[in-house]
Amino acid sequence: MVAISVLLTLLLLLLLRIPVAVAMLSSATLGFALLGSMGHFLSYLKTAAFWQFSSYDLSVVPLFILMGQFAAKSGLSHSLFRAAKSQLGHRSGGIAMAAIAGCGGFAAMCGSSLATAATMGRIALPELRRNNYEGGFAAATLSIGGTLGILIPPSIVLVIFAIITEANIAKLFIAALVPGILAACLYMLVAFLYARINPQNAPRAQGSSRKEKLAASLAVVPALFTIAVVIGGLYLGWTTPTEAAAVGTVLVATYFVCKVKKKNAIREILEILSESARASAMIFLILFAADLLSSFLALAGFAQSIAQITASEVFTPYGLLILTMLLLIVLGCFLDSLSIVVLTMPLLWPALSGLDFGMGAESFQLWFGILALILVEIGLITPPVGLNCLIIHRIAGDIPLRRIFSATLPYLAVDFLRIAILLLFPSLVLFLPMLMDS
Numbered sequence: 017m018v019a020i021s022v023l024l025t026l027l028l029l030l031l032l033r034i035p036v037a038v039a040m041l042s043s044a045t046l047g048f049a050l051l052g053s054m055g056h057f058l059s060y061l062k063t064a065a066f067w068q069f070s071s072y073d074l075s076v077v078p079l080f081i082l083m084g085q086f087a088a089k090s091g092l093s094h095s096l097f098r099a100a101k102s103q104l105g106h107r108s109g110g111i112a113m114a115a116i117a118g119c120g121g122f123a124a125m126c127g128s129s130l131a132t133a134a135t136m137g138r139i140a141l142p143e144l145r146r147n148n149y150e151g152g153f154a155a156a157t158l159s160i161g162g163t164l165g166i167l168i169p170p171s172i173v174l175v176i177f178a179i180i181t182e183a184n185i186a187k188l189f190i191a192a193l194v195p196g197i198l199a200a201c202l203y204m205l206v207a208f209l210y211a212r213i214n215p216q217n218a219p220r221a222q223g224s225s226r227k228e229k230l231a232a233s234l235a236v237v238p239a240l241f242t243i244a245v246v247i248g249g250l251y252l253g254w255t256t257p258t259e260a261a262a263v264g265t266v267l268v269a270t271y272f273v274c275k276v277k278k279k280n281a282i283r284e285i286l287e288i289l290s291e292s293a294r295a296s297a298m299i300f301l302i303l304f305a306a307d308l309l310s311s312f313l314a315l316a317g318f319a320q321s322i323a324q325i326t327a328s329e330v331f332t333p334y335g336l337l338i339l340t341m342l343l344l345i346v347l348g349c350f351l352d353s354l355s356i357v358v359l360t361m362p363l364l365w366p367a368l369s370g371l372d373f374g375m376g377a378e379s380f381q382l383w384f385g386i387l388a389l390i391l392v393e394i395g396l397i398t399p400p401v402g403l404n405c406l407i408i409h410r411i412a413g414d415i416p417l418r419r420i421f422s423a424t425l426p427y428l429a430v431d432f433l434r435i436a437i438l439l440l441f442p443s444l445v446l447f448l449p450m451l452m453d454s
Contacts, residue, residue: 019318040305078296079261084126090272096121099236106223109211115140119161133162150217156423168196306358333371348395
């Protein structure tokens with residue numbers, strides 16, 4: 017009962033828009049006090065922060081954040097969009113398809129859905145408007161394109177899921193490739209069909225000359241080379257995730273130094289380092305707060321109660337999986353993706369991992385991780401919060417938020433189609449990681 021009371025307090029604090037880390041720290045502290053275990057609480061504080069933040073696996077987070085910052089500041093995001101536009105712009109829905117492709121490319125260097133939506137929104141939205149795309153559709157396209165940042169590796173949220181569930185980060189990255197590419201293809205198909213049905217809302221753009229296509233393609237070579245080195249190194253086993261992040265950061269930083277004006281280089285590098293440090297600190301604080309809350313729930317016997325319920329055969333394995341998926345979708349309507357993962361996985365994963373889904377433990381871990389991230393990314397475009405939609409709404413200024421949400425419905429439909437495909441065919445997630453082992 018104490019644990020349930022604390023969780024309800026946490027929910028209330030989140031509804032009051034208290035920062036997630038502060039809400040979890042406050043709730044956990046209250047829980048320890050109610051249990052009369054402040055000695056345990058103080059003992060935990062003495063050592064837990066150091067042991068958690070000195071983890072080698074966690075070092076991948078600030079490196080990927082730093083790589084994304086350098087990529088955004090170096091103009092690679094512009095190059096990705098221009099290259100996609102030169103190849104696709106003349107087709108039905110071509111500029112929207114180019115925006116989705118640009119989001120996918122930038123996501124492969126950024127690892128953050130919100131950063132992908134914000135960066136590509138500033139680049140692609142003016143171009144979509146210049147080509148007379150309907151505002152709601154243009155904003156919805158960029159909102160959905162931003163969600164690719166949570167799935168296409170490297171993904172910060174995927175790293176956090178791996179750390180919490182003790183999964184293999186490299187295999188999770190590789191497992192996310194096919195679902196991520198499938199998402200981008202389905203989103204581009206929606207844009208194409210929308211343009212064919214409503215050509216007045218998504219007119220064709222003027223085609224690019226061969227010279228323009230060649231110039232745009234050459235400009236994107238550094239980005240594609242970096243992506244190939246990072247993903248290829250992981251797949252071939254040449255690098256660990258942390259080493260891959262370090263190599264990718266060095267490559268993108270080198271490109272940035274070559275592109276930026278010398279008089280501004282020091283100032284911009286300091287800004288990048290500062291932004292990366294702030295983002296990393298925010299993520300680390302959320303992780304620490306989640307670990308403290310998990311420690312309290314374990315002390316209160318909450319985790320054991322959930323394990324007993326699942327072991328009592330009240331739910332079948334797939335019944336519990338469906339309930340978990342519905343919970344993630346509902347939470348996504350109110351919380352950001354990172355908060356959902358750190359709040360739910362310490363509680364749900366131990367219960368799910370002990371059930372029989374007809375596959376090996378590691379295979380289920382990879383399959384469930386990808387499904388969970390897809391469900392969490394749906395929350396980025398669903399009301400009432402829909403953070404990606406909110407970001408694009410603020411960038412656009414004059415496109416009603418309600419219109420953006422309604423225009424995302426076709427994209428949401430293919431997201432649920434993708435979930436159904438991955439539920440029916442787990443091999444789409446698992447075959448690349450299995451190839452890594454062969």
